[in-house]
Amino acid sequence: MRDSFEHVYQLLTCYFVKVRLVDPDFVFDIQTTSCKDKRFTWYFWCFGHPTKTYKLLRPVVMNDETFLKGRYRGSLLTAIAIDPSNHIFPLAFLMKDSKTTESWT
Incomplete structure (x- = not known):
């Protein structure tokens, strides 16, 4: 998705809904600040149901974090x-807005 940051973040919800049509086990959750300004706080998504998937994988899960640059700073956390x-x-x-106490809890 290439466009303004505001537009791309708005498209994530639509994208997740369309992915769920293909993968019924797709899990996602979106958190915004308030009903008035709807400021992005974090997005979480996971492909497939974990209990079905984990049986086939090696017993080690790796986590990593990278920082997002641009107008909207934040972090992208991954588990592979x-x-x-x-x-x-x-x-x-997990895509979260910034390193704040609220985002870590």
Whole structure:
């Protein structure tokens, strides 16, 4: 998705709803500040149901964080594992606004 930051963040909700049509086990949650300004706080998403997926993966989960640059600063946290063919398998993602006490809790 390439456009203004405001427009792209608005499209994430529509994107998640369309992914759920293809993958009924797709899990996502969106948090905004208040009903008035609807400021982005965090998004969480996970492809497939974890209990079905974890049985096939190696028993080690790796977590990583990268910082988002641009007008809207924040962090992208990922959880990945390795499948039996030695490929990276994404488990879950969390995009949060910044390193604040509220975002960490």
